[in-house]
Amino acid sequence: MTNPTAAMLVIGDEILSGRTQDSNTYYLAGQLTAHGINLKEVRVVSDDASAIIDSVRDLSNNYTHVFTCGGIGPTHDDITSDSIAKAFDTNIDIREDARSILQQHYDAQNLPLNDARLRMARIPNKATLIDNPVSKAPGFTLKNVHVMAGVPSIFKAMLASVLPNIIGGQPLMSETYRVEKGEGDIAAPLSKLADAFPDLSVGCYPFQHNGLYGANIVLRGHDAAVLKEAIERLKTEFLK
Amino acid sequence: MTNPTAAMLVIGDEILSGRTQDSNTYYLAGQLTAHGINLKEVRVVSDDASAIIDSVRDLSNNYTHVFTCGGIGPTHDDITSDSIAKAFDTNIDIREDARSILQQHYDAQNLPLNDARLRMARIPNKATLIDNPVSKAPGFTLKNVHVMAGVPSIFKAMLASVLPNIIGGQPLMSETYRVEKGEGDIAAPLSKLADAFPDLSVGCYPFQHNGLYGANIVLRGHDAAVLKEAIERLKTEFLK
Structure with missing residues (x-):
């Protein structure tokens, strides 16, 4: 069985202008x-x-899951929910289940559920709400697209609600071996290793600091025994 | 005159597996x-x-410039240069100008210019080399695509070689105004501000820490006087 696949769609001018560094992708x-x-x-x-x-349609067609972050707040530039609805030709309006969550939240703080805040209750038909334990305004899942907030603490909390409900595969495991040799000297042995273990991915990540240089060799795969064997043969045979 | 546009293409399993956090995009x-x-x-x-x-073709068609990072080292998984050549149906082989840079570099260190290292001299026909003052192996520009290394220090150095040679536009300036109000309370005034200043982009980035919450309102545009006027009217009129 092959693992499910996924894509991430980060939405926001603040990332592209260099104001904010996206950290949600790394976490995801x-x-x-x-x-x-x-x-x-x-x-x-x-x-x-x-x-x-365009991106949501493309990614939704090509991968098992799509995760989005950003653009689901109350301000005029928060257009993600409406855009996702359009991408799937689905109606979107203020939905009672989402409105009720917000009403309760703002009532408790004596804040008005004004038009801007009500925008956050706009949820496409047939979408499933994603719980937001941090600031209440929910995300949603429509088809294979999971629509979440851009604020990292909320993104993490929403992802924790979503992940247990989707079918995973075999976790990807990795083994790292550090060598103090130039990448150019280990490239040929690594190529032989990759040929000998076609089910593993073999990566090589050079480093250089304080006059010392070398590389971290990272083997990734789904079978712990095969990974262990590959690391052993790397040390005793390929890099000998 | 409208500004030139750009796209970034980050290439590498280590980013998608969560091993490495990409920082080149934020810098770029x-x-x-x-x-x-x-x-x-x-x-x-x-x-x-x-x-x-597929990505290079797509992005090269849609934007003035494409910047890539990753996959131009000596190991078997470094397939960026060959892939870029294929994307544009261009021949690629070891090029004398690149080979000579590498020869000099490795000679000086008494290291062999072996087959793996020679891979880094594979440059598509008609591409212009991008100088690499850190580790010598050059990047290249082919058509509107600038192909650079993934190691952040090298990416930065290569970008410094490329940027002076490409035509820029009016720098995007920004002004930030911090308010200690909920996003839901400032959304309507911000929408009016955005209508009054159609040439500015108006962003709102909420924060919450130590029990304090509010938002940074960021106005972006190309005219300093307009930005200043907008911030003034935001304070004295829209948020009054």
Whole structure:
């Protein structure tokens, strides 16, 4: 059985202008790897309806799951929910279940559930709500697209609600071996290793600091025994 | 005159598996904004020829410039240069100018210019070399695609070689105003501000820490006087 695949869509001008460094992708990548879901592609687009619609359609067709972050708040540039609805030709309006969550939240703080905040209750028909324990305004899942907030603490909390409900695969495991040799000297042995273990992915990540240089060789795969054997043969045979 | 546009293509399994957090995109975004080039899209793909080829073609057609990082080292998984050549149906082979740079570099260190290292001299026909003051192996520009290393220190150095040679636009400037109010309370005034200043982009980025919550309102545009006027009216009129 091959693992499910996934793509991430990060939505927001603040990432593309260099104001904010996206950290959700890195977090998601680690979580998906542990869950046995292969993250295959990431896209970052601006707060622009056609950019969002085109990317969501594309990614939704090509991968088992799509995770989005950003653009579901109360302000005028939060157009993700409406764009996702358009991408799937689905109606969207203020939904009673989401409205009720927000009403309760703002009542408790003596804040008005005004028009801006009500925008956060706009949820496409047939979408399933994603719980937001941090600030209440929910995300949602429509078809294979999981629509979440961009604020990292909320993104993490929402992902924790989503992941247990989706089917994972075999977690990807990795073994790292550090060598103090130049990449150019280990490239040929690594190529032989990759040929000998076609089920493993073999990566080589050079480092250089304080006058010392070398590389971390990372083997990735789904079978712990094969990984162990490959690392052994790397040390005793290929790099000998 | 509208500003040139750009896309970034990050290539590497280590980003998608969550092993490495990409920092080149954040750096590039800041540099392009200062240079008056609008970064419109980012994609991250794995070390897979067809994923690289499809993305490069797509992005090269849609934007003025494409910047890539990753996959130009000496190991078997470094397939970026060959994939870029394929994307443009261009021949690629070991090129004398690149070979000579590497020969000199490795001679000086008494290291052999072996087959693996020679891979880094594979440069597509008609591409222009990009200088690499850190570790010598050059990047290259083919058509509107600038192919650079993934190691952040080398990426930065290569970008510094490329940027002075490409035509920028009006730098995007920004003004930030911090308010200690909920996003839901400022959304309506911000929407009016956005209507009053159609040439500005108006962003709102909520924060919450130590029980304090509020938002940073960020106005972005190309005219300092307009930005200043908008911030003034925001304080004295829209948020009054």
